[in-house]
Amino acid sequence: MMFAVATVAIFIAMSLALVRAFVGPSLYDRVLAGNSFGTKTVLLIGVMGFLTGRPDFLDIAILYALINFAATIAILRFFSYREATAKDRARPLNEGEAP
Amino acid sequence: MTEFHTELSPIVLVDLALLTMLMFVAIAMLRSRHLFAVIMLSGIYSLLSAAFFVSLDAVDVAFTEAAVGAGVSTVLMLGGMLLTARREKPVTPGRAPVALAVVFLTGAALIYATIDMPAFGDPSAPANTHVGQAYVEQTPKDIAVPNIVTAVLASYRGFDTLGEVVVVFTAGLGVILLLGVGSVRGGEPVRDRPDEED
Numbered sequence: 001m002m003f004a005v006a007t008v009a010i011f012i013a014m015s016l017a018l019v020r021a022f023v024g025p026s027l028y029d030r031v032l033a034g035n036s037f038g039t040k041t042v043l044l045i046g047v048m049g050f051l052t053g054r055p056d057f058l059d060i061a062i063l064y065a066l067i068n069f070a071a072t073i074a075i076l077r078f079f080s081y082r083e084a085t086a087k088d089r090a091r092p093l094n095e096g097e098a099p
Numbered sequence: 100m101t102e103f104h105t106e107l108s109p110i111v112l113v114d115l116a117l118l119t120m121l122m123f124v125a126i127a128m129l130r131s132r133h134l135f136a137v138i139m140l141s142g143i144y145s146l147l148s149a150a151f152f153v154s155l156d157a158v159d160v161a162f163t164e165a166a167v168g169a170g171v172s173t174v175l176m177l178g179g180m181l182l183t184a185r186r187e188k189p190v191t192p193g194r195a196p197v198a199l200a201v202v203f204l205t206g207a208a209l210i211y212a213t214i215d216m217p218a219f220g221d222p223s224a225p226a227n228t229h230v231g232q233a234y235v236e237q238t239p240k241d242i243a244v245p246n247i248v249t250a251v252l253a254s255y256r257g258f259d260t261l262g263e264v265v266v267v268f269t270a271g272l273g274v275i276l277l278l279g280v281g282s283v284r285g286g287e288p289v290r291d292r293p294d295e296e297d
Contacts, residue, residue, distance in 0.1 A: 030139040071170040
Protein backbone atom coordinates (compact mmCIF):
# COMPACT_ATOMS: atom_id res chain seq x y z
CA MET A 1 0.00 0.00 0.00
CA MET A 2 2.80 2.34 0.94
CA PHE A 3 4.53 1.71 -2.38
CA ALA A 4 1.31 2.27 -4.31
CA VAL A 5 0.88 5.68 -2.67
CA ALA A 6 4.52 6.47 -3.45
CA THR A 7 3.95 5.49 -7.10
CA VAL A 8 0.96 7.81 -7.37
CA ALA A 9 2.95 10.63 -5.80
CA ILE A 10 5.82 10.07 -8.26
CA PHE A 11 3.37 10.15 -11.16
CA ILE A 12 1.96 13.46 -9.95
CA ALA A 13 5.51 14.86 -9.69
CA MET A 14 6.25 13.53 -13.19
CA SER A 15 3.26 15.31 -14.67
CA LEU A 16 4.29 18.55 -12.95
CA ALA A 17 7.76 18.26 -14.50
CA LEU A 18 6.10 17.55 -17.85
CA VAL A 19 4.03 20.74 -17.57
CA ARG A 20 7.22 22.71 -16.89
CA ALA A 21 8.85 21.13 -19.95
CA PHE A 22 5.81 21.98 -22.09
CA VAL A 23 5.44 25.64 -21.15
CA GLY A 24 9.10 26.55 -20.68
CA PRO A 25 9.60 29.45 -21.09
CA SER A 26 13.41 29.64 -20.83
CA LEU A 27 16.04 27.14 -21.90
CA TYR A 28 17.14 26.39 -18.34
CA ASP A 29 13.57 25.64 -17.26
CA ARG A 30 13.50 22.90 -19.85
CA VAL A 31 16.91 21.52 -18.92
CA LEU A 32 15.80 21.42 -15.30
CA ALA A 33 12.48 19.82 -16.24
CA GLY A 34 14.30 17.11 -18.21
CA ASN A 35 16.73 16.48 -15.37
CA SER A 36 14.05 16.27 -12.68
CA PHE A 37 11.99 14.04 -14.96
CA GLY A 38 14.98 11.70 -15.16
CA THR A 39 15.18 11.69 -11.37
CA LYS A 40 11.50 10.80 -11.20
CA THR A 41 12.10 7.94 -13.64
CA VAL A 42 14.84 6.60 -11.35
CA LEU A 43 12.50 6.81 -8.37
CA LEU A 44 9.66 5.19 -10.30
CA ILE A 45 11.81 2.23 -11.36
CA GLY A 46 13.01 1.78 -7.78
CA VAL A 47 9.49 1.90 -6.33
CA MET A 48 8.16 -0.33 -9.12
CA GLY A 49 10.64 -3.03 -8.09
CA PHE A 50 9.34 -2.99 -4.53
CA LEU A 51 5.73 -2.80 -5.75
CA THR A 52 6.14 -6.09 -7.61
CA GLY A 53 8.30 -7.69 -4.92
CA ARG A 54 11.51 -7.65 -6.95
CA PRO A 55 13.96 -5.24 -5.32
CA ASP A 56 16.64 -6.16 -7.91
CA PHE A 57 15.30 -3.23 -9.92
CA LEU A 58 17.15 -0.95 -7.53
CA ASP A 59 20.45 -1.67 -9.33
CA ILE A 60 18.89 -0.62 -12.64
CA ALA A 61 17.60 2.56 -11.01
CA ILE A 62 21.12 3.44 -9.81
CA LEU A 63 22.48 3.03 -13.34
CA TYR A 64 19.71 5.27 -14.65
CA ALA A 65 20.72 7.92 -12.13
CA LEU A 66 24.26 7.78 -13.57
CA ILE A 67 23.02 8.11 -17.17
CA ASN A 68 20.72 10.99 -16.24
CA PHE A 69 23.53 12.83 -14.46
CA ALA A 70 25.93 12.38 -17.37
CA ALA A 71 23.31 13.51 -19.91
CA THR A 72 22.48 16.71 -18.02
CA ILE A 73 26.18 17.54 -17.62
CA ALA A 74 26.68 16.87 -21.35
CA ILE A 75 23.85 19.23 -22.34
CA LEU A 76 25.05 22.03 -20.07
CA ARG A 77 28.72 21.57 -21.06
CA PHE A 78 27.62 21.82 -24.67
CA PHE A 79 26.08 25.21 -24.07
CA SER A 80 28.97 26.50 -22.03
CA TYR A 81 31.38 25.50 -24.81
CA ARG A 82 29.23 27.20 -27.42
CA GLU A 83 28.80 30.28 -25.30
CA ALA A 84 32.57 30.67 -25.08
CA THR A 85 32.91 31.11 -28.84
CA ALA A 86 32.55 34.61 -30.20
CA LYS A 87 30.02 33.58 -32.82
CA ASP A 88 27.48 32.60 -30.26
CA ARG A 89 28.11 35.52 -27.96
CA ALA A 90 26.32 37.63 -30.54
CA ARG A 91 23.34 35.29 -30.36
CA PRO A 92 21.90 35.09 -26.86
CA LEU A 93 20.78 31.68 -25.70
CA ASN A 94 17.49 32.79 -24.20
CA GLU A 95 14.48 32.05 -26.26
CA GLY A 96 13.16 35.58 -25.96
CA GLU A 97 15.15 36.41 -29.08
CA ALA A 98 13.47 37.22 -32.34
CA PRO A 99 12.98 34.12 -34.49
CA MET B 100 -8.08 -23.97 -26.46
CA THR B 101 -8.62 -22.38 -23.07
CA GLU B 102 -9.27 -18.71 -22.61
CA PHE B 103 -6.52 -16.74 -20.92
CA HIS B 104 -7.11 -13.37 -19.30
CA THR B 105 -4.33 -11.04 -18.30
CA GLU B 106 -4.49 -10.34 -14.62
CA LEU B 107 -5.11 -6.70 -13.67
CA SER B 108 -2.10 -5.96 -11.49
CA PRO B 109 -0.97 -2.53 -10.28
CA ILE B 110 1.75 -2.70 -12.94
CA VAL B 111 -0.94 -2.48 -15.63
CA LEU B 112 -2.04 0.83 -14.12
CA VAL B 113 1.58 2.02 -14.10
CA ASP B 114 1.87 1.03 -17.77
CA LEU B 115 -1.32 2.93 -18.57
CA ALA B 116 -0.05 6.06 -16.84
CA LEU B 117 3.32 5.82 -18.61
CA LEU B 118 1.69 5.35 -22.01
CA THR B 119 -0.66 8.29 -21.40
CA MET B 120 2.30 10.52 -20.59
CA LEU B 121 4.11 9.23 -23.70
CA MET B 122 1.12 10.29 -25.78
CA PHE B 123 1.05 13.78 -24.27
CA VAL B 124 4.80 14.22 -24.81
CA ALA B 125 4.45 13.11 -28.45
CA ILE B 126 1.62 15.59 -29.07
CA ALA B 127 3.60 18.39 -27.43
CA MET B 128 6.63 17.54 -29.61
CA LEU B 129 4.46 17.72 -32.72
CA ARG B 130 2.94 21.06 -31.79
CA SER B 131 6.03 22.85 -30.49
CA ARG B 132 8.04 25.07 -32.83
CA HIS B 133 10.92 25.65 -30.38
CA LEU B 134 13.53 23.14 -31.47
CA PHE B 135 15.24 23.17 -28.07
CA ALA B 136 11.95 22.30 -26.37
CA VAL B 137 11.45 19.49 -28.88
CA ILE B 138 14.92 18.10 -28.11
CA MET B 139 14.35 18.16 -24.34
CA LEU B 140 10.92 16.56 -24.85
CA SER B 141 12.47 13.82 -26.94
CA GLY B 142 14.87 13.14 -24.08
CA ILE B 143 11.89 12.91 -21.72
CA TYR B 144 10.17 10.62 -24.25
CA SER B 145 13.18 8.29 -24.18
CA LEU B 146 13.23 8.24 -20.38
CA LEU B 147 9.51 7.44 -20.31
CA SER B 148 9.82 4.63 -22.81
CA ALA B 149 12.83 3.28 -20.88
CA ALA B 150 10.68 3.15 -17.75
CA PHE B 151 7.97 1.43 -19.78
CA PHE B 152 10.46 -1.17 -21.06
CA VAL B 153 11.61 -1.84 -17.49
CA SER B 154 8.03 -2.48 -16.46
CA LEU B 155 7.78 -4.93 -19.39
CA ASP B 156 10.93 -6.70 -18.04
CA ALA B 157 12.99 -5.80 -21.14
CA VAL B 158 15.85 -4.41 -19.10
CA ASP B 159 18.48 -4.50 -21.84
CA VAL B 160 16.28 -2.59 -24.30
CA ALA B 161 15.57 -0.09 -21.54
CA PHE B 162 19.29 0.46 -20.95
CA THR B 163 19.89 1.07 -24.63
CA GLU B 164 16.96 3.46 -24.80
CA ALA B 165 18.13 5.44 -21.78
CA ALA B 166 21.78 5.63 -22.83
CA VAL B 167 21.28 6.26 -26.55
CA GLY B 168 17.88 7.98 -26.61
CA ALA B 169 18.14 10.19 -23.55
CA GLY B 170 21.90 10.63 -23.51
CA VAL B 171 23.73 10.50 -26.81
CA SER B 172 21.02 11.46 -29.29
CA THR B 173 19.96 14.48 -27.19
CA VAL B 174 23.50 15.86 -27.44
CA LEU B 175 23.71 14.99 -31.16
CA MET B 176 20.43 16.78 -31.86
CA LEU B 177 21.60 19.79 -29.82
CA GLY B 178 24.67 19.94 -32.04
CA GLY B 179 22.49 19.76 -35.11
CA MET B 180 20.23 22.51 -33.80
CA LEU B 181 23.14 24.84 -33.07
CA LEU B 182 24.37 24.36 -36.65
CA THR B 183 20.99 25.20 -38.17
CA ALA B 184 18.30 27.26 -36.45
CA ARG B 185 16.56 27.59 -33.11
CA ARG B 186 13.06 27.61 -34.51
CA GLU B 187 11.20 25.53 -37.01
CA LYS B 188 9.97 27.39 -40.07
CA PRO B 189 6.22 28.10 -39.92
CA VAL B 190 4.25 25.47 -41.78
CA THR B 191 1.20 26.43 -43.72
CA PRO B 192 -1.46 23.93 -42.78
CA GLY B 193 -2.66 22.24 -45.92
CA ARG B 194 -5.34 19.68 -46.55
CA ALA B 195 -4.41 16.25 -47.86
CA PRO B 196 -7.57 14.14 -47.75
CA VAL B 197 -5.95 11.15 -49.49
CA ALA B 198 -3.10 11.00 -46.99
CA LEU B 199 -5.54 11.34 -44.08
CA ALA B 200 -7.66 8.51 -45.47
CA VAL B 201 -4.60 6.28 -45.91
CA VAL B 202 -3.46 6.97 -42.34
CA PHE B 203 -6.90 6.22 -40.91
CA LEU B 204 -7.29 3.06 -42.99
CA THR B 205 -3.87 1.74 -41.93
CA GLY B 206 -4.59 2.57 -38.30
CA ALA B 207 -7.96 0.83 -38.44
CA ALA B 208 -6.36 -2.24 -40.06
CA LEU B 209 -3.67 -2.38 -37.35
CA ILE B 210 -6.25 -2.07 -34.57
CA TYR B 211 -8.34 -4.77 -36.26
CA ALA B 212 -5.26 -7.02 -36.38
CA THR B 213 -4.72 -6.70 -32.61
CA ILE B 214 -8.03 -8.51 -32.01
CA ASP B 215 -6.44 -11.74 -33.24
CA MET B 216 -3.37 -11.43 -31.06
CA PRO B 217 -3.07 -13.66 -27.97
CA ALA B 218 -3.57 -12.08 -24.56
CA PHE B 219 -0.56 -10.49 -22.88
CA GLY B 220 1.38 -13.21 -21.04
CA ASP B 221 -0.71 -16.07 -22.45
CA PRO B 222 1.28 -19.29 -21.89
CA SER B 223 -0.24 -20.92 -24.99
CA ALA B 224 0.71 -18.04 -27.32
CA PRO B 225 2.96 -19.08 -30.24
CA ALA B 226 5.80 -16.95 -28.93
CA ASN B 227 5.83 -18.84 -25.63
CA THR B 228 5.48 -22.42 -26.84
CA HIS B 229 8.46 -23.24 -29.08
CA VAL B 230 12.00 -21.95 -28.59
CA GLY B 231 10.99 -19.51 -25.86
CA GLN B 232 9.80 -22.30 -23.62
CA ALA B 233 13.05 -24.21 -24.12
CA TYR B 234 15.02 -21.15 -23.02
CA VAL B 235 12.77 -20.66 -20.00
CA GLU B 236 13.27 -24.30 -18.97
CA GLN B 237 16.99 -24.58 -19.73
CA THR B 238 18.37 -21.25 -18.52
CA PRO B 239 18.23 -21.93 -14.75
CA LYS B 240 19.94 -25.32 -15.31
CA ASP B 241 22.59 -24.14 -17.80
CA ILE B 242 23.53 -20.72 -16.46
CA ALA B 243 22.86 -19.15 -13.09
CA VAL B 244 21.70 -15.86 -14.60
CA PRO B 245 18.33 -14.76 -13.20
CA ASN B 246 17.30 -12.71 -16.25
CA ILE B 247 16.65 -14.91 -19.28
CA VAL B 248 17.16 -12.09 -21.77
CA THR B 249 20.61 -11.43 -20.33
CA ALA B 250 21.42 -15.15 -20.47
CA VAL B 251 20.40 -15.36 -24.13
CA LEU B 252 22.31 -12.23 -25.14
CA ALA B 253 25.49 -12.78 -23.17
CA SER B 254 25.79 -16.55 -23.09
CA TYR B 255 23.71 -18.46 -25.65
CA ARG B 256 24.40 -15.83 -28.32
CA GLY B 257 27.68 -14.69 -26.83
CA PHE B 258 29.65 -14.89 -30.07
CA ASP B 259 26.92 -13.00 -31.91
CA THR B 260 27.02 -10.22 -29.31
CA LEU B 261 30.82 -10.16 -29.47
CA GLY B 262 30.59 -9.70 -33.25
CA GLU B 263 28.16 -6.80 -32.80
CA VAL B 264 30.45 -5.14 -30.29
CA VAL B 265 33.40 -5.49 -32.70
CA VAL B 266 31.35 -3.91 -35.51
CA VAL B 267 30.25 -0.97 -33.36
CA PHE B 268 33.78 -0.47 -32.03
CA THR B 269 35.24 -0.50 -35.56
CA ALA B 270 32.64 2.01 -36.73
CA GLY B 271 33.47 4.32 -33.84
CA LEU B 272 37.20 4.01 -34.52
CA GLY B 273 36.60 4.81 -38.19
CA VAL B 274 34.62 7.93 -37.35
CA ILE B 275 37.27 9.12 -34.90
CA LEU B 276 40.04 8.51 -37.46
CA LEU B 277 38.09 10.44 -40.12
CA LEU B 278 37.10 13.41 -37.96
CA GLY B 279 40.08 13.57 -35.64
CA VAL B 280 39.96 13.76 -31.88
CA GLY B 281 39.10 17.29 -30.88
CA SER B 282 37.08 19.34 -28.48
CA VAL B 283 33.38 20.09 -28.77
CA ARG B 284 34.34 23.39 -30.39
CA GLY B 285 35.62 21.47 -33.40
CA GLY B 286 38.54 19.19 -34.04
CA GLU B 287 42.13 20.06 -34.76
CA PRO B 288 42.80 21.20 -38.33
CA VAL B 289 44.00 18.30 -40.45
CA ARG B 290 47.59 18.51 -41.68
CA ASP B 291 49.47 16.22 -44.00
CA ARG B 292 52.68 16.13 -41.97
CA PRO B 293 52.88 16.68 -38.23
CA ASP B 294 55.83 19.13 -38.57
CA GLU B 295 53.99 21.35 -41.04
CA GLU B 296 52.87 24.76 -39.74
CA ASP B 297 49.60 26.31 -40.84
